Each structure stands twice: as structure tokens, then as C-alpha cells.
Amino acid sequence: MAANSGDNSIEAGGGPVRHIPVLLREVLTALEPAPGKIILDGTFGAGGYTQAILDQGANVIALDRDPNAIAGGQDMVAANGGRLSLIQSQFSNLADHVPAEGLDGIVLDIGVSSMQIDEAERGFSFQRNGPLDMRMSSSGVSAADVVNRCKVGDLIRIFGFLGEEKQSGRIARAIEKKRAEEPFRTTRDLAGLIEIVTPRKAKDKIHPATRVFQALRVFVNDELGELAQALFAAERALKPGGRLVVVTFHSLEDRIVKKYFADRSSRAAGSRHMPMLADKPAIFDAIGKPMIAASDEEAEINPRARSAKLRAGVRSTAPARAADVSIFELPDLASLEKMGG
Numbered sequence: 045m046a047a048n049s050g051d052n053s054i055e056a057g058g059g060p061v062r063h064i065p066v067l068l069r070e071v072l073t074a075l076e077p078a079p080g081k082i083i084l085d086g087t088f089g090a091g092g093y094t095q096a097i098l099d100q101g102a103n104v105i106a107l108d109r110d111p112n113a114i115a116g117g118q119d120m121v122a123a124n125g126g127r128l129s130l131i132q133s134q135f136s137n138l139a140d141h142v143p144a145e146g147l148d149g150i151v152l153d154i155g156v157s158s159m160q161i162d163e164a165e166r167g168f169s170f171q172r173n174g175p176l177d178m179r180m181s182s183s184g185v186s187a188a189d190v191v192n193r194c195k196v197g198d199l200i201r202i203f204g205f206l207g208e209e210k211q212s213g214r215i216a217r218a219i220e221k222k223r224a225e226e227p228f229r230t231t232r233d234l235a236g237l238i239e240i241v242t243p244r245k246a247k248d249k250i251h252p253a254t255r256v257f258q259a260l261r262v263f264v265n266d267e268l269g270e271l272a273q274a275l276f277a278a279e280r281a282l283k284p285g286g287r288l289v290v291v292t293f294h295s296l297e298d299r300i301v302k303k304y305f306a307d308r309s310s311r312a313a314g315s316r317h318m319p320m321l322a323d324k325p326a327i328f329d330a331i332g333k334p335m336i337a338a339s340d341e342e343a344e345i346n347p348r349a350r351s352a353k354l355r356a357g358v359r360s361t362a363p364a365r366a367a368d369v370s371i372f373e374l375p376d377l378a379s380l381e382k383m384g385g
Contacts, residue, residue: 064346065092067291067338067354071151074289074331074356077102081148084281086135086274088113091120093151098124102148105141107133109181134181136273139281146283154271154301155293155348173232178261187260190378191234192227196220198378205375206268206296207259211242215256231257262296268374271297275304276367279327282359288328289356298335298353300372305330305357307371327365328357 065071071093077083079101085094088108094117097104106128108114114132121128131141135152176188194202196216203212218241219228228234235253242252262268278288292298308327338349 064348065096066153066155066293066346066349066352067336067342068092068096070336070354071289071291072096072100074354075149075151075287077149082143083149083151084138084142084147085151086138087151087153087155088117088130089153091117093153094128095120097151098127103127105129105131105147107131107135107138107141109134111182134270136270136277138274139277142281147281147286148283149287149289150278150282151289151291152271152274152278153291154267154297155291155352173230176228176231176234178257178264180265185264187234187264188228190260190264191219192223194378201375201377202263203256203259205259205377206262207255207257208295209255209259215241258294263377268296268300268372269369271300272304272369272372272374273367275301276364279308279359280364284359284361286359287331287356288359289331289354291352291354293348293351293353298355300374301355302335303372305334305355308365309357324365325362326360327362328359331356331358 075083075097077097077100081102083097083102083104085097085104085106088094088106090113091106094104094106104127106117108117108130109132111132114130117130121130129141133141138150176186176191178187179185190202191199196219199216199219200212203209203215209215215238218237219234222228222237228237234256235251238253238256244252275288275290282288290301292301305328309330334355336354338346338352343350
């Protein structure tokens with residue numbers, strides 16, 4: 045996924061990146077796969093984590109919302125003698141695919157797949173002209189729908205928050221003017237306009253369209269909402285002692301994961317604005333360091349790892365709490381449902 049920005053979004057908009065599992069050694073150390081354990085890989089992609097977990101002897105339930113990823117993983121299913129179950133599903137629904145006894149571990153890699161980037165017809169990359177699509181599940185509202193139908197104010201908020209684009213107002217107003225003449229249909233249509241409105245400067249490290257394309261991808265696929273719901277689902281699905289491991293590539297996603305673990309490891313409910321109300325048992329205990337980043341050596345070999353961050357926790361015996369998304373302080377953006385998604 046989030047996917048797929050000073051992180052994987054630069055790769056998401058640029059050239060092909062051979063798929064290499066990020067922080068693989070650290071993921072396996074935190075996850076502790078072993079024979080007899082059942083691990084859920086919520087973001088199968090090209091199967092890098094899944095195969096490594098299978099190699100450690102564990103059984104795997106793997107999910108992916110992309111039908112192409114499911115089709116591409118069938119050889120791996122056949123090669124593993126019933127130890128791999130591969131299911132097309134959004135990872136926010138992971139609790140629907142859990143055995144009654146629960147899971148020993150869950151891993152989530154919150155990054156856009158390099159396979160999706162490489163397919164021009166998916167519309168993720170501005171360097172490959174194709175339909176302005178970006179839908180991971182190939183259904184629902186597309187990026188073209190958003191660009192052609194959203195109000196200018198909504199586009200400004202989408203580009204500004206989800207893409208951290210400082211020129212969001214200028215770009216949104218230029219889009220409004222251009223779409224009145226002709227709708228945006230291709231990645232080149234949009235990237236070309238952005239290049240004109242905010243031309244690249246010599247000191248710029250990324251293409252002018254990078255942040256807008258990132259914002260559209262995150263919005264179209266509701267990546268932040270999906271992540272929030274997946275975290276809540278994980279605490280319901282893991283058995284006591286089960287491990288949750290999350291790898292992110294973008295500051296927005298990392299903040300969500302950081303806030304989640306902070307909230308679920310706190311033994312008291314309260315804030316700087318309100319007094320402590322009651323002790324709450326921790327849902328997760330930390331594993332090792334609060335955050336692990338890729339080494340310089342890994343980042344040199346695999347550019348996608350440059351901004352990767354790993355956070356992990358061990359499930360306690362405490363009952364799951366209510367799924368209260370307010371802890372993440374997500375912005376109020378335009379509704380995909382109202383656009384027909």
C-alpha cells in the first residue's frame with residue numbers, strides 16, 4: 045500500500061524499483077515466526093515478507109486488496125503445501141480472516157507496491173503515461189474523478205495534508221481552470237500542468253508532481269483510514285503474546301502508528317487538557333526500541349528503505365478497546381462516498 049514523499053512516494057512517482065523487502069531482518073526479529081505459529085501478512089504485494097516467514101516454518105494468511113497481487117502469488121501458494129492462504133481483502137478487514145484461536149503475529153508494510161508503480165495502466169506514476177487511476181483494488185473512485193470533480197477547497201486540503209504540498213492552492217486553482225476546458229484523463233495531463241504551475245528548480249530533489257500524486261493515491265485508497273482500522277483489527281485478532289509489526293514509509297502513516305502504540309501502551313486515560321480518569325491496562329507492550337530505521341547499508345542497496353520506520357508491540361491479555369479514530373486526529377477531507385465511491 046501507502047503507501048505508499050521524502051520516502052517511498054519519490055519512488056512511487058519515479059522509475060522502476062526492483063521489489064526488495066524492507067527491514068526484513070528486523071521484521072523477522074520482531075515477529076518471531078516459528079513452526080506451529082500462524083502469521084498474517086496484511087500487505088502481501090510481491091510476497092517478500094510472506095516467503096521469509098514461511099521459510100521460518102510458520103503458516104501464513106496473506107491479504108492484498110490488489111487482484112493482480114493475488115493472481116501473481118498463486119505459484120507461491122502451490123509451492124507451500126497448504127501453509128499459505130492468499131486472500132483478496134483490504135487489511136482493515138483482517139479480523140474477518142482470523143482463526144478462532146487468534147494469530148501469533150501480524151505484519152503490515154504500509155507502502156505502495158513497486159509492481160503497481162511499474163504498470164502504466166494503473167496510473168500511479170507520473171513518469172509513465174497512462175489513465176489517471178491509482179486505485180489499488182481497481183474499483184471505486186479514481187484519481188481522475190477526484191481531480192475533475194472535487195471542489196477547489198477540497199483539493200487544496202487533500203494536496204496540503206496528504207501530500208504536504210506547499211503550493212496546493214496554486215495547483216488546485218490551475219486544475220479548476222484547466223478542467224473547465226477539458227477533463228484530466230491521463231497522468232501526463234496532470235503532471236504536465238503541475239510542471240507548468242510549479243516548475244522544477246535546480247535545488248529540487250523531487251519532481252514537482254510527486255506530492256500531488258502521493259496525495260491523490262493516499263486519498264483514493266483511503267490509506268490513512270485503512271491503516272487506522274487495521275490497527276484496531278489487529279488488537280482484536282492477536283492472541284496474548286502475539287506480535288504486531290508495522291513498517292511505514294511516510295511521516296503521516298508513521299504518526300498514526302506511533303499514536304496508536306502510545307495510546308494502547310498507556311495505562312491511564314487522560315491528556316494535558318483533562319485529568320486522569322481511570323487506569324487502563326496496556327493492550328501492547330513495546331518490543332525493543334520504540335522505532336527502528338533502516339541502516340545506511342540497506343538504504344544504499346534498496347532506496348525504498350531510506351525512509352522506512354518499524355514499530356512493534358506484543359499483545360497483552362487485556363481486552364481490546366473501542367475503535368476510536370479520534371486518537372489519530374485525522375483531517376476532515378472530501379468524502380469518496382459522496383463522489384460515488
